[in-house]
Amino acid sequence: DPNIDFLLERQREEDPFRVLSMRGQNGQDVRPGMFGLELAGGHHPNDLARYRDLIGMAGSQLPINLLTSSNVLRMLNVRYVLWPDQLGAPADLGLPADITNNLRRLNSTTVQGRPYESVYGFPDLPRARLVADAVVLPDEQAMAYLISPEFDPARQVVLSDPPPIDLPGGEVEGTVEWVERNNNNVTLRVSADRPTLLVLADNWFPAWKARVGDEEVPVLRANHSLRAVPVPSGEHTVDFYYDSDQLRWSLRLTLLSLTVVAGLIGLDWIRSRGRAERRAE
Incomplete structure (x- = not known):
């Protein structure tokens, strides 16, 4: 499959990313995951309820927020979209302009000379990023704010509980470097010019713990379903580990x-x- 090969090549060369596959035209396709690609949608019998809320998927229906909210696509690190060409171009379906105007066709396949499937690129946010501004909202208000134009996931994070550090706001000058990543451990090197939150666009669960250096820190539930940890200014090693x-x-x-x-x-x-x-x- 040339499109899968294209995405696997990108995966070898780039930082982590997710793919939205519209194969099957319902957002439930999981076949790219069989090749090791990380998916933003797709049906799984053990989906976390908050993640389903975040992508706007009820039952086996379309993950509507992945098709209508650029905020959700960006915060979930969706960098590529697999799009069946028999649907026409994404703009033909009336998807929001802030999504379609930012999609770039990067690769495509044909069957008997007819367009079959395309890979589009999208300007996602990094899987792990630094944010120095937070708003605390209850769950019943969080989702509406996350998909609203007032929310900018590059500069702000929505928390379910107050952060344990004072955040100065503004744009963080810093870097995040991947050191280790597997199912039970994630290690990153972080440099920041101010107290900040390291937002990791992976699912929050109570068994996830974290250390900054040698100090245990709380893993906050961020953006309804994701993770964040407080990080002081300076250079630090941050470890996420699963401990159930x-x-x-x-x-x-x-x-x-x-x-x-x-x-x-x-x-x-x-x-x-x-x-x-x-x-x-």
Whole structure:
């Protein structure tokens, strides 16, 4: 698939990004994920409810916010869109101008000489970024603000609880460098000229913990479903790590069960051997 190959090449050369796949014309396509591409939409039986709220997906319907809100596309790090050409151009469907005017066709495929599918680029925000301005809103107000023109995800973050540091606002002069990234750990090097929030556009969950240097810091729920941590000015290493008490106890119970089963098997073997020896006598 030339379009998948194109995206995989971009993935090897660029910082993390997400893809919105409209294959199937319903936003539920997960096939690019089979090749290791990270998706913004797609159906999964264990979706987090707040993430579904953020992308505007009810049941198996279209993720409407991914098609109508440039704020959501940007904050979720959607850099590429897979678009079936039989739908026509994105502008033909009446999508908002602040989306269609920023889409650039980068690659395309044909079938029997007819346009089949295109890859569009979109000016996303980095997966991890620094923001020095926050507003605290309850969930029932957060979504409406996040998709409104008053919200700029490049400069502000919406929190569910007050931040533990004073934020001066303004544009942060700083850098974020990826050090390590896997399913259970994310490590970044951060430099900032002022106290700031490091916003990570991955899902928040209570088991995610974080350290700035050697100090434990709270992982705040940001932009309804994402993560943020407070970072002082200066240079720091930030570690996100998954630490679930429930998972730890589940593993302990599993090991205990396996030990008991192994013991019972061993006991049965000893008894069987004893009976065999007595019969032999």
